[in-house]
Amino acid sequence: MDRKDRWSLWALSSVPLVMTLGNSMLIPVLPLIEKKLNITDLQVSLIITIYSIVAIILIPVAGYxxxxxxxxxxxxxxxxxxAIGGAVTGWVSWKLDNPYTWILIGRIIQGIGSAGAMPVVIPCVGDMFQDEEQVSSGLGLVETSNTLGKVLSPIxxxxxxxxIWFLPFWFIPILCIVSIILIMFLVKPPNSTKEAPPLKVFLQNVxxxxxxxxxxxxPIFLLGGIIMFILFGILFYLSSILEKxxxxxGVWKGLVLAIPLASLSLTSYITGKKIGDKKGVMKWCICAGFLILGITLTIPIFFKNIYIIIISLVISGIGIGVALPSLDALVTEGVQKEQRGSITSLYSSMRFVGVAAGPPLFALLMKGPDNYIFYLSISLALLGAILALKFIRPKDN
Structure with missing residues (x-):
């Protein structure tokens, strides 16, 4: 990989970093927003969910x-x-006495933007390289940037x-502008543009x-949704119990939230570097990742000590970090370049389904015993391991 490609990759990696910060940065602030706006757990969770729902709908359009x-x-x-969506949420939070509805509108606008940002980065990396090992390495860096954003977000x-409680909203447009400048000047993907087929033909091709x-x-689409559902649900739960x-x-809560995310980020980076183009290895990384996630989430059922809970979530983060880069690589390398944007957009949509569903469903489960949260997460993680073992066949892709 030459120097120009490395700079392009670093610039592209700013997009998932910015988009992740734009969403995950709000998770540790949700209890504070709930108090400031005098709303319920479910209402505050919609600030995350509505952003993701809009992205789910529009990501396939952006891919096309x-x-x-x-x-x-x-x-x-x-x-x-x-950037406009972030500015709207910041402005109304500053100027209005009851800004909740307008915050949701700003988040809808931000979700529209996110649909064409992070999901399009994945096929862009695939376009840049012919060698599958370089594609895997590049996607590992993108996924690492994504998870690094999750590490930095709570802090x-x-x-x-x-x-100021609404200052995180204002930070989003600043980050977007920085990323725009980097993409404009440093990213020069190959010219893969061609006359697109009519929508009917496109849908038939898909x-x-x-x-x-x-x-x-x-099954890979479903696995992407499951893993993000567990991740964002657990982050929402942890943010809530740390405070309540x-x-x-404050910052101390952010630091604690960052600990399991740091293990996820580091593992994701290492996995992306190591898996290369070995699809058999990718399959077993996915199986192992989901198994690690499911097994370690049993620990908080029996031990309620906060230190033990954090340790179990650190190990869970390792499991997610092993699985995610492998899922990304299999989707990207398993289809032809001409269809890559469309297929990876469907995969990204499923990931956003998990992001959208996790916080509100966990908010409802938190009205009962904590164990309900972990029973659901464990069941889904073990289901993920079974799906990976049964349906991912490297020889087919």
Whole structure:
């Protein structure tokens, strides 16, 4: 990989970093927002969920447009839209007495922008390299940037909110502008633009791909949704109990939330570097990752000590970090370049389904015993391991 490609990768990696910060940075601040706006757990969780629902709907559209117009021509305007959404949420929080509805509107705008940003980065990396090992390494860096954003999010969000509760909203457009500048000047993907087929033909092509490769693609889509559902649900739960049960607030709470995410980020980076183009290794990484996640989440059922809970979540983060880069690589390398934007957008949509569903469902489960949360997470993690073992067949892709 030459120097120009490395700079392009680093610039592209700023997009998942920014998009992750734009969403995950709010998680440690949600209890504070709940108090400031006098709303319920479920209402505050919608600030995360509504952003993700909009992205779910529009990601496939962004994938199609990126295949038609080119990746940069979709990513840069999408970042502008995300910046506008962030500015709206910041402005109304500052100026209005009851800004909740307008915050949701701003988050909808931000979700529109996010649909054409992070999901289009994955096929863009695939376009840049012919060698599958370089693709895996590049996707590992992108996934690491994504998880690094999750590590920084609780610390940065808590720090900003310690000054003014809505300051994290204002930070989003600043980050988007920085990423736009990097993409404009440093990213030069190959010109993969071609005359896109009519929508009807496009949908038929996607259907044909899913008919041909759906036996392993659809389980990977589902696995992406499951792993993000567990991750964002657990983060929402941990943010809530750290403040309400253990009276840990501000930057200290952010630091504690960052600990399991740091293990996820480091593992993701190492996994992306090591798996190369070995699809058999990817399958076993996914199986092992889900098994580690399921087994370690049994620990908080029996031990309620906060230190033991954090240790179990650190190990769970390792499991997620092993699985995620392998899922990304299998999807990206398993389809032809011409169809990559469309198929990876469906995968990204499923990941956002998990992000959208996790916080509100966990908010409802938190009305009962904590164990309900862990029973559900363990069941889904073990189901993920079974799906990976049964349906992912490297020889088919």
């Amino acid at each position: 447009l990126s295949d038609k117009w080119g990746r940069k021509k979709v990513i840069i305007p999408s970042l502008f839209i995300a 940065l969000g808590s720090l900003l909110a310690s000054f 259907k044909d791909i899913l008919m041909e490769k759906g036996r392993w693609l659809l 049960r253990y009276h840990l607030e």
